[in-house]
Amino acid sequence: MRMSYRCILIESRERVALITLNRPEALNALSDELMDELGTAIAEFDGDDGIGCLVITGSDKAFAAGADIKELQAQNFFDVFRRDFPSAAGWSAARRARKPIIAAVAGYALGGGCELAMACDLIIAADTARFGQPEITIGTMPGAGGTQRLARAVGKSKAMELCLTGRLMDAAEAERAGLVSRVVPAAELLAEAQQTAATIASHSLPITMMIKEAVNEAFETGLREGLQLERRLFQSTFATEDHKEGMAAFVAKRAPKFKHR
Ligand code: CO8
Numbered sequence: 001m002r003m004s005y006r007c008i009l010i011e012s013r014e015r016v017a018l019i020t021l022n023r024p025e026a027l028n029a030l031s032d033e034l035m036d037e038l039g040t041a042i043a044e045f046d047g048d049d050g051i052g053c054l055v056i057t058g059s060d061k062a063f064a065a066g067a068d069i070k071e072l073q074a075q076n077f078f079d080v081f082r083r084d085f086p087s088a089a090g091w092s093a094a095r096r097a098r099k100p101i102i103a104a105v106a107g108y109a110l111g112g113g114c115e116l117a118m119a120c121d122l123i124i125a126a127d128t129a130r131f132g133q134p135e136i137t138i139g140t141m142p143g144a145g146g147t148q149r150l151a152r153a154v155g156k157s158k159a160m161e162l163c164l165t166g167r168l169m170d171a172a173e174a175e176r177a178g179l180v181s182r183v184v185p186a187a188e189l190l191a192e193a194q195q196t197a198a199t200i201a202s203h204s205l206p207i208t209m210m211i212k213e214a215v216n217e218a219f220e221t222g223l224r225e226g227l228q229l230e231r232r233l234f235q236s237t238f239a240t241e242d243h244k245e246g247m248a249a250f251v252a253k254r255a256p257k258f259k260h261r
Contacts, residue, residue, distance in 0.1 A: 001044050007034035010041050014199035015052040015063035015261065016194055017045040020059075027065035029056045030112045032088055036066075039089025046097040050199025052208065052261055054097070054119060055193045057104040058113075060128070066111025069138065086112065086144045094119040098209045100200050103128045106194035110168070115142060118149040121212060123179065124193045125171045131179060132168035151218055152180045153235050168246065204242030204258040 002196040019041050023030040028034075038056075045051045058064055058178040067086070077086075079085075092170060094101060094116070103117040114131050117123050125131075133146045141147070150240075154177040162169060171183045171227035184192045200208060210233040217226050237243045241256045249256035 001048070002040055005037045005041065005195060007031065008037050008041060010045075010135050012045070012048075012051060013194075014198060015050060016197040017041075017048070017051045017054045017057045018190075018194065019045075019054065019061050021056070021064055022059075024059055024061075026068060026070075026114070027108060029065050029068040029070075030090075030116065031068040031071055035086070035088035035090030037090075039091075039093035042090070042093040042097055042101070046093070051099065051206055052203075053099060053197040054101045055104055055190075055197050056101060056116070057106070057190060057193065058109075059107065060126075061107040062113070063105040063107060063109040063129070064113030064115050064116055065108050065133075067143075071175035090116075091119065091144055092227050098212070100197075100208065100212050102193050102197055102200075104189050105131075105180070106189050108168075111142065111146070112144050115144040115146045115149065118153060118179075121216070123174075124179045124189065124196065125174060125180040125183045126189040127171050127183055128186045129171040129174065129180070129183070130168045131162075131174050132166065133163045134166035135166070136164060137166040140147070149219075150179075153177070181182075201261065202242065203261070204246065205260045206240050207242060210237060 007023050009022050011018050023029060023034060037241045042054065045054050102119040103120035103123045105117050105123055106128050109117045109131050110128060111134060114133055131148060133142045135141050147163060150162065158177055161167065174180045175183045214230045214233050217229050242260055245258060
């Protein structure tokens with residue numbers, strides 16, 4: 001496990017990994033270096049048997065203020081086309097991770113920052129959170145899933161408005177629109193996210209992974225294929241020891257002791 005990074009901080013406690021974006025001088029703008037480090041950390045925690053759930057967070061002021069504009073400023077079309085930006089390790093690692101990832105968002109989650117939060121499996125927001133895709137105001141557009149995931153999360157009209165005007169959404173509006181699962185007081189954000197992660201990590205890991213896969217499939221396929229996958233995964237849970245243990249524990253009125261966590 002790589003222990004030292006320049007742009008992120010990592011720690012883990014009781015099966016929950018915490019990754020903190022840490023470029024305060026740039027409001028956690030997602031530089032190539034940060035995204036590479038994030039990709040490494042996600043992949044390592046995802047492959048770590050001692051971890052059941054990941055939390056990604058930023059600072060009180062910013063989850064992340066987007067792509068690093070200072071880094072992108074000098075690049076031309078062929079520069080970004082050639083390296084297929086943004087295809088940095090961080091984006092693919094977040095997509096490939098089999099364990100749930102919670103985004104704990106306080107302050108700005110803008111542009112690539114909003115896209116990173118949406119690439120996670122669920123978002124818990126502080127009441128200070130502000131979400132938006134303001135790329136239009138600097139002459140570009142979302143490029144890491146913003147138009148697609150925002151439209152799926154909040155519907156066409158609001159996604160269009162946010163992407164076309166660059167308007168920011170506060171936490172209450174984001175919750176009403178279905179972008180975030182919950183809004184909590186800023187002072188409690190990390191504790192709430194870690195508690196949620198601990199609850200997730202306390203369950204059977206194979207079943208948790210199946211549920212994550214099935215819910216994500218809802219955004220990839222039509223209803224018929226999604227229902228089919230869900231049914232097959234549901235049936236697969238019957239092949240696990242944790243399924244037997246979970247049901248036996250319920251019937252015996254005791255807490256389950258899952259083997260695979
Ligand atoms: N990139 C680089 N530096 C940034 C960024 C950024 N996105 N955001 C803030 N900073 C820097 C500022 O330049 C400033 O640095 P310095 O102190 O050296 O001047 C420092 O962070 C503090 O920022 P501000 O002084 O601007 O702080 P304010 O509180 O006045 O304003 C805002 C905060 C409103 C968040 C403001 O900083 C802002 O508008 N930032 C840019 C937001 C934005 O447009 N984001 C979209 C970027 S484009 C994008 O994300 C495309 C996605 C494509 C794929 C993603 C790939 C990773």
